[in-house]
Amino acid sequence: xxxxxxxxxxxxxxxxxxxxxxxxxxxxxxxxxxxxxxxxxxxxxxxxxxxxxxxxxxxxxxxxxxxxxxxxxxxxxxxxxxxxxxxxxxxxxxxxxxxxxxxxxxxxxxxxxxxxxxxxxxxxxxxxxxxxxxxxxxxxxxxxxxxxxxxxxxxxxxxxxxxxxxxxxxxxxxxxxxxxxxxxxxxxxxxxxxxxxxxxxxxxxxxxxxxxxxxxxxxxxxxxxxxxxxxxxxxxxxxxxxxxxxxxxxxxxxxxxxxxxxxxxxxxxxxxxxxxxxxxxxxxxxxxxxxxxxxxxxxxxxxxxxxxxxxxxxxxxxxxxxxxxxxxxxxxxxxxxxxxxxxxxxxxxxxxxxxxxxxxxxxxxxxxxxxxxxxxxxxxxxxxxxxxxxxxxxxxxxxxxxxxxxxxxxxxxxxxxxxxxxxxxxxxxxxxxxxxxxxxxxxxxxxxxxxxxxxxxxxxxxxxxxxxxxxxxxxxxxxxxxxxxxxxxxxxxxxxxxxxxxxxxxxxxxxxxxxxxxxxxxxxxxxxxxxxxxxxxxxxxxxxxxxxxxxxxxxxxxxxxxxxxxxxxxxxxxxxxxxxxxxxxxxxxxxxxxxxxxxxxxxxxxxxxxxxxxxxxxxxxxxxxxxxxxxxxxxxxxxxxxxxxxxxxxxxxxxxxxxxxxxxxxxxxxxxxxxxxxxxxxxxxxxxxxxxxxxxxxxxxxxxxxxxxxxxxxxxxxxxxxxxxxxxxxxxxxxxxxxxxxxxxxxxxxxxxxxxxxxxxxxxxxxxxxxxxxxxxxxxxxxxxxxxxxxxxxxxxxxxxxxxxxxxxxxxxxxxxxxxxxxxxxxxxxxxxxxxxxxxxxxxxxxxxxxxxxxxxxxxxxxxxxxxxxx
Numbered sequence: 001x002x003x004x005x006x007x008x009x010x011x012x013x014x015x016x017x018x019x020x021x022x023x024x025x026x027x028x029x030x031x032x033x034x035x036x037x038x039x040x041x042x043x044x045x046x047x048x049x050x051x052x053x054x055x056x057x058x059x060x061x062x063x064x065x066x067x068x069x070x071x072x073x074x075x076x077x078x079x080x081x082x083x084x085x086x087x088x089x090x091x092x093x094x095x096x097x098x099x100x101x102x103x104x105x106x107x108x109x110x111x112x113x114x115x116x117x118x119x120x121x122x123x124x125x126x127x128x129x130x131x132x133x134x135x136x137x138x139x140x141x142x143x144x145x146x147x148x149x150x151x152x153x154x155x156x157x158x159x160x161x162x163x164x165x166x167x168x169x170x171x172x173x174x175x176x177x178x179x180x181x182x183x184x185x186x187x188x189x190x191x192x193x194x195x196x197x198x199x200x201x202x203x204x205x206x207x208x209x210x211x212x213x214x215x216x217x218x219x220x221x222x223x224x225x226x227x228x229x230x231x232x233x234x235x236x237x238x239x240x241x242x243x244x245x246x247x248x249x250x251x252x253x254x255x256x257x258x259x260x261x262x263x264x265x266x267x268x269x270x271x272x273x274x275x276x277x278x279x280x281x282x283x284x285x286x287x288x289x290x291x292x293x294x295x296x297x298x299x300x301x302x303x304x305x306x307x308x309x310x311x312x313x314x315x316x317x318x319x320x321x322x323x324x325x326x327x328x329x330x331x332x333x334x335x336x337x338x339x340x341x342x343x344x345x346x347x348x349x350x351x352x353x354x355x356x357x358x359x360x361x362x363x364x365x366x367x368x369x370x371x372x373x374x375x376x377x378x379x380x381x382x383x384x385x386x387x388x389x390x391x392x393x394x395x396x397x398x399x400x401x402x403x404x405x406x407x408x409x410x411x412x413x414x415x416x417x418x419x420x421x422x423x424x425x426x427x428x429x430x431x432x433x434x435x436x437x438x439x440x441x442x443x444x445x446x447x448x449x450x451x452x453x454x455x456x457x458x459x460x461x462x463x464x465x466x467x468x469x470x471x472x473x474x475x476x477x478x479x480x481x482x483x484x485x486x487x488x489x490x491x492x493x494x495x496x497x498x499x500x501x502x503x504x505x506x507x508x509x510x511x512x513x514x515x516x517x518x519x520x521x522x523x524x525x526x527x528x529x530x531x532x533x534x535x536x537x538x539x540x541x542x543x544x545x546x547x548x549x550x551x552x553x554x555x556x557x558x559x560x561x562x563x564x565x566x567x568x569x570x571x572x573x574x575x576x577x578x579x580x581x582x583x584x585x586x587x588x589x590x591x592x593x594x595x596x597x598x599x600x601x602x603x604x605x606x607x608x609x610x611x612x613x614x615x616x617x618x619x620x621x622x623x624x625x626x627x628x629x630x631x632x633x634x635x636x637x638x639x640x641x642x643x644x645x646x647x648x649x650x651x652x653x654x655x656x657x658x659x660x661x662x663x664x665x666x667x668x669x670x671x672x673x674x675x676x677x678x679x680x681x682x683x684x685x686x687x688x689x690x691x692x693x694x695x696x697x698x699x700x701x702x703x704x705x706x707x708x709x710x711x712x713x714x715x716x717x718x719x720x721x722x723x724x725x726x727x728x729x730x731x732x733x734x735x736x737x738x739x740x741x742x743x744x745x746x747x748x749x750x751x752x753x754x755x756x757x758x759x760x761x762x763x764x765x766x767x768x769x770x771x772x773x774x775x776x777x778x779x780x781x782x783x784x785x786x787x788x789x790x791x792x793x794x795x796x797x798x799x800x801x802x803x804x805x806x807x808x809x810x811x812x813x814x815x816x817x818x819x820x821x822x823x824x825x826x827x828x829x830x831x832x833x834x835x836x837x838x839x840x841x842x843x844x845x846x847x848x849x850x851x852x853x854x855x856x857x858x859x860x861x862x863x864x865x866x867x868x869x870x871x
Contacts, residue, residue, distance in 0.1 A: 077234060115139070143278075208226050529605070
């Protein structure tokens with residue numbers, strides 16, 4: 001046995017020594033084989049090839065080598081830029097192009113221009129277009145994510161060798177210094193396109209560029225450069241023949257990988273005149289034949305039921321045919337990017353309502369079924385020519401007024417000759433019209449500049465002015481076409497006609513969604529304030545819950561009324577009960593309700609409308625008709641008003657006057673003419689960063705107006721005349737003033753003082769002595785009750801302790817008994833063992849006793865037996 005073991009151990013050790021030598025030999029053989037040159041698979045062998053255009057293998061090899069390398073070809077004719085490339089790039093990056101997306105716009109625009117030129121030549125000579133695919137006027141884009149290459153190809157006019165040197169070296173020929181001098185002297189930004197800066201924006205994202213071009217009058221050439229001061233031009237014998245046109249290949253930098261996404265390309269190619277195709281991938285389901293292994297596995301599966309057997313028998317003929325299965329495959333095909341028609345290039349009469357709606361959904365990326373409320377399609381002519389389409393969305397965004405003055409949201413897209421420039425031009429429309437969506441396409445703006453330079457262009461001011469006017473006309477037309485907005489005299493004609501049912505209530509919907517924007521426009525845009533005021537809507541004391549315009553209010557004004565009356569507050573229900581409206585309503589005057597917080601700011605800028613001034617009925621200066629007894633009343637209550645003013649000297653009351661606005665209320669507090677109203681004070685106090693000290697000077701003086709016809713005022717007048725030093729009269733006057741403050745909407749400075757005066761008044765009405773106070777609680781009773789509660793708690797605690805002690809004692813007693821019986825059993829065990837000398841016999845005896853104990857319900861003995869057996 002030992003010999004066999006020794007032999008096996010020696011055998012294992014010998015194996016361990018042999019294995020490393022074999023591994024080293026295999027490794028050496030692998031290294032020797034790697035030095036041998038093997039022939040790569042050729043294209044002709046079609047190893048792993050896909051169905052496509054077959055190309056000569058040498059061409060494919062040379063083209064792949066051209067794409068992979070990032071250095072100028074050795075056999076190319078080399079040129080040097082005369083201007084310093086560092087200064088050139090400094091101008092492009094720092095001065096003009098802060099947005100790198102600009103290169104896409106430049107290249108697509110250049111491709112479109114090249115197609116325009118060949119189409120123009122084809123008008124006189126059709127042969128220039130060629131035949132087959134060459135005759136197609138289109139742009140093709142390919143993305144190679146693995147090699148980080150973007151290829152943009154057009155079938156345009158193409159460039160000769162001289163054109164490549166001249167057009168792509170213009171900035172070198174002109175010089176960067178000449179470019180800067182021209183721009184500073186003339187300020188004409190169109191010069192930028194003449195200096196070739198647009199093409200060089202591609203170096204913001206690429207470190208190596210190839211331009212392959214074929215002109216009808218020349219052979220195919222390649223222009224290449226790394227922006228290192230040199231570029232090269234050579235005859236192209238590497239790439240696939242273009243037929244005609246230009247292909248630009250951008251070898252992207254590592255940090256520019258985002259431009260290999262398809263979504264980046266779509267926004268710059270939506271409305272180009274020529275079709276733009278992208279070589280895109282998508283997954284499709286195709287049927288492929290099933291392999292033999294899979295088919296045999298399916299055949300081995302036996303049918304579980306008789307019905308399945310019958311079905312299999314019926315399908316024997318079909319099974320004889322070749323079996324197929326569906327699999328998902330990635331397929332590449334040309335996808336049309338600009339499938340949406342540029343409707344703004346057509347006449348507005350030719351575009352249908354359905355086309356306008358479809359274009360809005362595509363432009364705004366809003367694919368709901370709701371139609372825009374209104375739209376305006378127009379062509380502007382003159383010094384600045386442009387076409388535009390503006391839309392009023394069906395709903396306001398939820399964050400339209402959040403960070404209104406800090407956000408730079410703009411829903412208007414700017415195009416130049418149908419090339420997308422930017423959607424961040426908030427200068428085209430003011431902030432209060434930022435809710436409008438649409439686009440502007442200009443033929444006069446320069447194309448080859450950045451957003452920052454365009455913002456300073458003089459043409460933008462003209463475009464902005466015309467856009468605002470057209471936008472306001474569109475909103476005004478929306479109101480005019482709404483049957484609910486028609487004046488009372490014309491309502492019958494509209495009801496009889498029964499037309500425009502779809503437009504009924506449209507302006508009311510617009511006002512609920514965007515009404516605050518119109519108010520903000522009145523505050524911000526002084527030049528269009530009157531136009532915006534016509535669009536204002538509000539409720540009045542006579543509108544019966546419907547919206548009313550200023551024109552309708554003026555038409556309903558009473559004869560002799562010179563001012564437009566309004567009142568501000570937090571809600572319509574509160575304003576309807578205001579004491580300021582009592583006499584105005586009785587005399588038939590109409591008062592406007594302003595319940596939006598922005599209305600307070602609005603009325604500080606909207607001073608008049610159609611030669612009618614606005615009057616806040618809660619402020620001084622209200623004139624309501626003529627009262628012949630005013631002078632008599634002032635003289636009769638002169639003593640009371642003087643006494644009341646002196647008693648309220650500490651309350652910031654400027655004056656006490658006879659009121660011409662009260663009917664049923666004894667007195668009211670009005671704000672000074674140029675100070676804040678009560679509602680404005682409340683708004684300012686609720687501001688997060690409000691400063692009470694700085695707001696004090698804007699509050700202005702308050703004026704107490706009394707109603708001379710009210711019985712309280714008459715009685716107070718007699719009391720003051722009899723005894724002006726009566727403390728009860730002074731108390732009553734102070735209480736009335738504080739009550740009037742609350743009813744007028746002001747906030748009390750000392751609510752505790754007001755509450756004390758109210759309680760004193762209640763005591764007087766109940767004939768309770770003014771010195772009577774609330775009874776104090778007896779301290780002894782408090783002590784006694786606390787002692788009783790303490791004793792009760794101690795009793796409960798003692799009782800609980802006694803109960804717990806008893807429970808503990810009950811649990812302890814069985815344990816003591818169990819221990820006693822255990823000792824007894826141990827003694828019995830020793831005694832029996834000494835007699836019998838056999839442990840087995842002793843255990844049988846104990847088991848017999850345990851059965852007896854269990855049967856006789858001796859619990860203590862039974863537990864003792866268990867403990868004994870465990871030990």
